[in-house]
Amino acid sequence: MAFGKNGKPLREFHMLKLSRTLLYLIYFLSKTPRLATVLLYLLRPLYVPVRETFLNKKFRYGLLTFGAGLLSPDVLKAYGYGARAIIDNINEVIRNAREGRPIVWVEWILNPEMLDAFDVTSFNSAILNVFGNAYGAEGPYSLIEEAEKFGVPVEYCSAMKLDMGAYITGQIPRPALTIAGSHPCDTNVSITQSFEYLLGVPSFIFDVPYWKDGYSYEYFEKQVWEQIDFLEKNLGRKIDWDRLRDMLERLNKFNYYLSEICEMQRATPCPGTHFNLLFAWVVRELNVRSPHAIKMTEALYRAVKKRYDRGKGVVKKEKIRVLLWFPPIAFFTYLFKWMEHEFGAVVVADFIGNVSTVQIDTSSKESMIRDFAVTQMHLAMGRQCHGPAEFITDEMVSYIDGYSVDCMIFTGHQGCKHGWAAAKIIQDTCKKKNLPALYLSIDIMDQRHLDEQGVRNQITEFFRSHGWVE
Amino acid sequence: MGGMKVFEKIRNLAEKDFNEYLDAEKQKGRKIIGYFCSYVPEEILHAAGFVPYRMRAVGSGSTARGDVYFASLNCTFVRHCFSKALEGDFAFLEGVVFMNGCDHTRRMYDNWRHARLAPSYLHMFTAPHLINPLALDHFEGELQKFKKSLEDHFGLIITPESLIESMQVYNRKRALLAEISSIRKDPAVPIKGSEFLALMLAVTAQPVEEAVTLLEEVREACRGRRTAREGDLRIFLSAGCVEEISHLELIEECGGAVVADNLCMGSRHYDALTDASQPPLRALAERYLTHLSCPRMMNDFRRRLKYMADVREGYAVDAVIAEKLKFCDLWGGEIFLYRQESKKRDFPLLTLERELYGGGTGQIRTRLQAFFEQIRNRRTIAGDPVRSDSSNEVRH
Numbered sequence: 001m002a003f004g005k006n007g008k009p010l011r012e013f014h015m016l017k018l019s020r021t022l023l024y025l026i027y028f029l030s031k032t033p034r035l036a037t038v039l040l041y042l043l044r045p046l047y048v049p050v051r052e053t054f055l056n057k058k059f060r061y062g063l064l065t066f067g068a069g070l071l072s073p074d075v076l077k078a079y080g081y082g083a084r085a086i087i088d089n090i091n092e093v094i095r096n097a098r099e100g101r102p103i104v105w106v107e108w109i110l111n112p113e114m115l116d117a118f119d120v121t122s123f124n125s126a127i128l129n130v131f132g133n134a135y136g137a138e139g140p141y142s143l144i145e146e147a148e149k150f151g152v153p154v155e156y157c158s159a160m161k162l163d164m165g166a167y168i169t170g171q172i173p174r175p176a177l178t179i180a181g182s183h184p185c186d187t188n189v190s191i192t193q194s195f196e197y198l199l200g201v202p203s204f205i206f207d208v209p210y211w212k213d214g215y216s217y218e219y220f221e222k223q224v225w226e227q228i229d230f231l232e233k234n235l236g237r238k239i240d241w242d243r244l245r246d247m248l249e250r251l252n253k254f255n256y257y258l259s260e261i262c263e264m265q266r267a268t269p270c271p272g273t274h275f276n277l278l279f280a281w282v283v284r285e286l287n288v289r290s291p292h293a294i295k296m297t298e299a300l301y302r303a304v305k306k307r308y309d310r311g312k313g314v315v316k317k318e319k320i321r322v323l324l325w326f327p328p329i330a331f332f333t334y335l336f337k338w339m340e341h342e343f344g345a346v347v348v349a350d351f352i353g354n355v356s357t358v359q360i361d362t363s364s365k366e367s368m369i370r371d372f373a374v375t376q377m378h379l380a381m382g383r384q385c386h387g388p389a390e391f392i393t394d395e396m397v398s399y400i401d402g403y404s405v406d407c408m409i410f411t412g413h414q415g416c417k418h419g420w421a422a423a424k425i426i427q428d429t430c431k432k433k434n435l436p437a438l439y440l441s442i443d444i445m446d447q448r449h450l451d452e453q454g455v456r457n458q459i460t461e462f463f464r465s466h467g468w469v470e
Numbered sequence: 471m472g473g474m475k476v477f478e479k480i481r482n483l484a485e486k487d488f489n490e491y492l493d494a495e496k497q498k499g500r501k502i503i504g505y506f507c508s509y510v511p512e513e514i515l516h517a518a519g520f521v522p523y524r525m526r527a528v529g530s531g532s533t534a535r536g537d538v539y540f541a542s543l544n545c546t547f548v549r550h551c552f553s554k555a556l557e558g559d560f561a562f563l564e565g566v567v568f569m570n571g572c573d574h575t576r577r578m579y580d581n582w583r584h585a586r587l588a589p590s591y592l593h594m595f596t597a598p599h600l601i602n603p604l605a606l607d608h609f610e611g612e613l614q615k616f617k618k619s620l621e622d623h624f625g626l627i628i629t630p631e632s633l634i635e636s637m638q639v640y641n642r643k644r645a646l647l648a649e650i651s652s653i654r655k656d657p658a659v660p661i662k663g664s665e666f667l668a669l670m671l672a673v674t675a676q677p678v679e680e681a682v683t684l685l686e687e688v689r690e691a692c693r694g695r696r697t698a699r700e701g702d703l704r705i706f707l708s709a710g711c712v713e714e715i716s717h718l719e720l721i722e723e724c725g726g727a728v729v730a731d732n733l734c735m736g737s738r739h740y741d742a743l744t745d746a747s748q749p750p751l752r753a754l755a756e757r758y759l760t761h762l763s764c765p766r767m768m769n770d771f772r773r774r775l776k777y778m779a780d781v782r783e784g785y786a787v788d789a790v791i792a793e794k795l796k797f798c799d800l801w802g803g804e805i806f807l808y809r810q811e812s813k814k815r816d817f818p819l820l821t822l823e824r825e826l827y828g829g830g831t832g833q834i835r836t837r838l839q840a841f842f843e844q845i846r847n848r849r850t851i852a853g854d855p856v857r858s859d860s861s862n863e864v865r866h
Contacts, residue, residue, distance in 0.1 A: 153799065153802030153806060155543075155796070155797045155799060155802055156802065157799075182599035185573055186572050186573045186798075186800050189765075189768055189800065190765060190799045190803030191803060192768055193765070193768055193803060196771075197771065197807055197810065198810075205600060205769060207599045210570050211596070215611060219604070388576075388579065388580055388594065389584070414543065417799070420540070420541035421541065421548070421573065421574060422581075424539045424540075425580060428584070
């Protein structure tokens with residue numbers, strides 16, 4: 001089990017700590033956003049036009065992710081809050097692991113709000129899916145390889161293999177309890193059982209119903225009540241309803257700001273980079289419990305609103321409006337700013353960042369749990385992937401119609417079997433809408449399948465072949 | 471009917487997707503409804519007056535037409551079945567019931583509708599991924615929805631009495647299957663694994679009443695029968711979709727006798743009876759949710775493991791063969807866990823990855839031969855006090 005320097009095993013939490021370093025860098029840069037923007041812009045030749053090298057590998061991904069000097073200072077400042085929220089969670093997790101205090105793993109499509117009501121540390125085991133790139137391009141796929149060497153099926157979605165690799169190499173902490181679910185795919189159904197077997201800790205599993213109707217919501221709601229019982233029993237403490245109310249009120253605010261941003265993205269020109277919504281999703285997944293999470297969405301909302309009110313777009317001359325469909329490319333988060341900068345192509349909606357949920361009625365325990373259940377079932381990926389193909393295509397069509405989209409880029413992730421099984425339906429839907437579409441065959445976690453340059457080439461050719469760019 | 475004749479008849483039925491029994495029922499005006507997965511309650515279809523037909527890829531020559539709708543990352547069972555659907559091979563069906571068994575099969579429901587394939591009754595039946603009281607209540611509701619959809623579409627009423635009658639006849643069928651399967655405990659192995667698979671294919675493609683008669687004949691034909699050869703290794707076979715009789719014959723040719731299984735077309739089909747003393751839908755929900763599970767059930771691995779341990783002991787199993795079709799996450803994960811257990815409990819395990827009707831016989835034969843040879847060598851060494859070595863494990 002080794003892929004560190006000179007083949008030596010990585011130190012415990014090494015990649016988690018690298019992620020934290022990267023986030024600290026962003027956090028400190030965001031303290032002086034104007035200066036940071038200028039600096040990041042001036043230093044672009046060191047990390048933007050070139051591939052990852054020995055010299056830039058530790059910072060290239062991070063600086064590209066945070067806009068490479070192309071984000072406006074107010075947006076960079078907002079990202080600083082988000083970075084702080086994640087840093088706080090990493091610090092708490094590392095401290096708990098050292099001191100032997102409980103950490104609860106919460107799966108990536110089930111957010112950690114409920115754990116706030118128990119005042120217990122939550123951790124999303126998928127954190128290195130995104131920030132593992134801080135180690136360099138080989139970070140994520142080295143973890144994937146470790147999982148495969150351990151015997152995890154190669155055909156699993158690489159996101160899940162990466163989680164397993166992170167666990168067996170000691171890059172993420174061992175939990176006291178786990179919370180998981182049966183969506184969005186078979187890999188999740190399967191690996192949850194493997195983790196349960198290997199960890200040997202109590203695990204609560206949500207059985208996510210296939211449909212979205214009253215009967216299904218009610219079933220999920222009952223499971224949320226059971227989750228409370230499970231946590232009370234295994235943590236040896238009672239739920240604090242006031243804390244839950246406070247958390248859900250903050251969640252309402254969080255979702256409100258993001259929903260407003262989604263609405264503003266409909267405008268032509270589009271006022272914000274769509275990466276804002278994706279970063280907010282990452283923060284939500286990792287630590288929506290932090291007060292910094294709200295600060296981030298509020299600041300993002302203000303930044304986008306300012307442009308929206310002035311009728312200004314995120315790029316000076318918007319040429320192409322893109323719908324990005326299916327999970328975004330984790331190793332190429334710069335995709336958004338690159339398309340904007342290079343082609344005036346703006347992603348206006350996507351599979352993950354767009355928010356579709358309800359506001360939670362916090363007037364009673366019952367209403368809180370009822371609406372909280374709905375918000376959980378409406379989380380990105382969960383809401384589209386757990387039912388019939390219409391859950392994917394209806395939302396897609398609503399974006400095509402509502403966001404004045406010129407084209408679609410489909411990020412066909414290798415591990416997503418149900419996604420590929422619906423590809424013809426998606427293709428035919430686009431044809432019917434007369435929408436040009438690029439179908440990428442990609443592994444969103446593992447760039448050995450199609451790397452950053454490969455993605456750039458295919459997108460460039462796609463735009464050229466449709467006459468949108470020279 | 472003579473012993474050999476009945477096995478020939480079974481073989482003949484198993485090798486066709488449509489047979490004379492189905493044809494006769496159609497002539498009588500009885501509707502045939504196809505269903506995927508062992509979680510779909512046949513009793514409800516039967517109580518509605520239909521003949522439940524377990525969907526299969528038997529007779530498929532290629533996945534070419536299905537490949538237009540499914541990707542190369544989807545399993546060959548789905549691609550073969552969908553090709554057959556596009557070819558019109560399922561034209562004899564009046565309805566198809568789909569299941570959220572896995573990511574590949576659940577998209578069959580979507581693509582079937584998208585391709586506007588007949589018949590007009592297409593129902594997505596869903597089952598929980600957990601076994602617990604809450605899931606059971608929810609599942610009972612799903613059964614109720616399923617019953618209602620049949621009643622609404624076909625304009626009929628499914629009475630509690632007819633459900634009870636159906637439960638009784640299906641219990642009879644399951645009990646007979648379990649009994650025939652269990653006679654493989656006998657060292658003589660009166661029915662081969664390949665013959666038992668053929669039997670499963672036959673009785674899931676004929677009216678249950680005929681199936682019961684056939685099973686009674688088979689039970690008789692098995693009396694005093696011996697298929698075991700000297701030195702055969704007794705095998706437990708665990709997998710998802712296996713419907714090629716030739717594949718089991720290959721295991722037998724190489725010196726294995728499949729004496730027990732955890733297959734869709736095997737023990738998962740007949741494990742557990744319905745409790746006729748309960749209200750019908752509740753009883754069905756309980757039976758179908760709690761029967762021997764497949765890896766789609768997330769909180770049941772320990773029970774599957776216990777089943778395997780009990781069977782290994784009860785059937786004097788020498789080795790386990792676990793198989794999966796390519797790109798099957800669920801069985802991939804199950805096999806990963808089997809490997810962990812095989813290390814812990816030190817039982818011989820061979821894991822195979824295959825394509826349905828995908829050939830590769832030579833490669834599989836070599837792996838089987840090597841595996842069986844290792845087990846035999848291990849026994850020889852274990853019996854030799856000088857060469858005995860506790861670290862001599864067999865794992866492929």
